[in-house]
Amino acid sequence: MLIQQKKNRKNRWVGLCSKGEIEMKKVNQNRLIQTFQHLVEMDSPSLGERQVGQFLAEQLTALGLSVSEDDAGIQLGGNCGNLYCHWEGSDNGGKEAPLLFSAHLDTVEPSRGKKAVILPDGTIRSAGDTVLGADDFAGVAAILEAVRTIAEKKLPHREIELLFSVAEEIYSGGATHFNYEQLKAKEAYVLDLSGPIGNCAYRAPTIFAFTAEFEGKSAHAGFAPETGANAIAAAAKAIASIRQGRVAESLTVNIGKIEGGTARNIVSDYCLVQGEIRSNPHALSVEQYEKIKNHFTKVAQTFGVNVSFSHQIGCMAYETPKELPVVQRVKHACEACGIPFKLIETFGGSDNNHFVRHGMSGVVLACGMRDCHSTKEQSHVDELTRAARLVVQIMTDVTGDSTREKEAEGRI
Ligand SMILES: [Zn+2]
Numbered sequence: 001m002l003i004q005q006k007k008n009r010k011n012r013w014v015g016l017c018s019k020g021e022i023e024m025k026k027v028n029q030n031r032l033i034q035t036f037q038h039l040v041e042m043d044s045p046s047l048g049e050r051q052v053g054q055f056l057a058e059q060l061t062a063l064g065l066s067v068s069e070d071d072a073g074i075q076l077g078g079n080c081g082n083l084y085c086h087w088e089g090s091d092n093g094g095k096e097a098p099l100l101f102s103a104h105l106d107t108v109e110p111s112r113g114k115k116a117v118i119l120p121d122g123t124i125r126s127a128g129d130t131v132l133g134a135d136d137f138a139g140v141a142a143i144l145e146a147v148r149t150i151a152e153k154k155l156p157h158r159e160i161e162l163l164f165s166v167a168e169e170i171y172s173g174g175a176t177h178f179n180y181e182q183l184k185a186k187e188a189y190v191l192d193l194s195g196p197i198g199n200c201a202y203r204a205p206t207i208f209a210f211t212a213e214f215e216g217k218s219a220h221a222g223f224a225p226e227t228g229a230n231a232i233a234a235a236a237k238a239i240a241s242i243r244q245g246r247v248a249e250s251l252t253v254n255i256g257k258i259e260g261g262t263a264r265n266i267v268s269d270y271c272l273v274q275g276e277i278r279s280n281p282h283a284l285s286v287e288q289y290e291k292i293k294n295h296f297t298k299v300a301q302t303f304g305v306n307v308s309f310s311h312q313i314g315c316m317a318y319e320t321p322k323e324l325p326v327v328q329r330v331k332h333a334c335e336a337c338g339i340p341f342k343l344i345e346t347f348g349g350s351d352n353n354h355f356v357r358h359g360m361s362g363v364v365l366a367c368g369m370r371d372c373h374s375t376k377e378q379s380h381v382d383e384l385t386r387a388a389r390l391v392v393q394i395m396t397d398v399t400g401d402s403t404r405e406k407e408a409e410g411r412i
Pocket of ligand 1: 103135136168
């Protein structure tokens, strides 16, 4: 319930929670942190998410949600599929537009035997030899705690859909195999972003992976080097003469792996080069890839070496318009919770790239993770709490969308 409306033309949805509402929508911090620790202690590498999936399915079923698992695990060679959960809206909130919340179940390596250590200042880190897994158990824990809080306190809420995806860390494998036709929601909130709570990513890049295979001719390096064609030499020159790093404001190029040759006394007949291009918009990646292909081919020819290419588009760039309800709802919820709202661009991919590609409007929300994909990964008790609180606020935003528009126009 909004008891105060700020008179601000730009922020027409601004509302502050009443004291009673703040109290009602408080999450259970102890339960949240215990859940987070429990999640962290479960091994859940990409394609090995079964234990976590089982835990979540049990918890959410007990809370009254219908839970189903798809066959993404089978298709990808993993042991768990995507979990899709549906929660009917409450009597006084069920008529509002349904919303989708999502987080992924897998964590990057090193991840076996993780333990969450809570420091006196509230910082949560791993024991030091594994990642923490806040990416993305922070998101999973926030969503679960929000549902528990709303169910326990019987708060009015919208119709909610949840998608817990598998294999996100390997090019969004689960999200790629998910059947989007079953979704009712048109708005997606993906909890999978580092940085302060209130950060909301509305723009993300294409991730374009490519492989170049240089094929030369082997020869004895001492007896007959002139009869060979050195694939490593060709690849080295080709790589050295392209620009890498931030090539333009919204365009990065990286050669991340090379592999080739057989022995030090043999002119190498093969060299594999793997790289990645990121850009927004998508067309920049395609353009850059063509440039790299042409350049590699020309260089290889001077060595008498052939080069062949293959590529894979990991995800497609998107930009969610800032004025859409999916963005405005987060802004409004942050203001109601006293959390600074910040729209940001990210240069990382997420399942949201796939949601947008399937016609949804989506954003990625910070949920309490820092220094991800490293053994220094951290979270914080306060951040996890704020993330869960923010999810509660969005789920329980049952002021009718149409009513709100009328309010903003001063018609009510
Ligand atoms: Zn993630």
